[in-house]
Amino acid sequence: MKKDHSLPQDRPIGPSLIIEVAVRIMIPFIQLFGLYVIAHGHYSPGGGFQGGVVLGASFILMAIAFDLKTSLRFFSLRANAVMASSGVFIYSGTGVLCALMGGLFLDYSALDAIIPLGPVEWRSMGVFVVELGVGLAVTSIMASLFWDLSSGGDMDKGL
């Protein structure tokens, strides 16, 4: 992360070296854990919603510890909107694709006609694809909710 010396001085606490260094160390591990929770939802408690919230919380933590502009530099508004929409699109698109391939809506075993893995294995893979979509949508919506609510919509200064 590039060191930014132009931190806002008018906050009550002001920039704190301890908080910034601690957050800088924590964020990669939080994001890795979020990805792990999404990808490991088949075997342990977790899935798209929980992992998405953890990933979104890493950007919220970045916005709290530094300022809102810093988190926007790593997660632009355009990427945020694209991710939120594509997450929902992946989920519903998987369902429609299943219906187009001759199964029922969201019947993942029909996807066997595209990539032959076996109908039962595809029900496992289909859940993973769908969880990825949920994770994308939840991640970006969590960050976007915090940005809008904490800055009143002008994306200038957060908490």
Place this chain on the structure above:
Amino acid sequence: MKRIALISTLFAGVLLIWGTRDFPSWGDPNAPASRHVSPTYIERTVEETHIPNAVTSVLGDYRGYDTMFETVVIFCAGIVVISVLRRPDA
């Protein structure tokens, strides 16, 4: 008018609380929900979906339609907050 509203609210609330007396007790193995749907999911999850976690298979496969609209609800919440608060010049 306010009194009628209060009385009807209280009446409906008492009726609902009274209705809970007919519920099966919590965790009752003989409850209707525990006799048909739950054992089927628990017994057939692995052979039908190859997912070792029954919660994930119910969430993503057996009840996928529900989860899809949960995602849509979260998406709608985000879109509404953006459309109400965010300014175009930001």
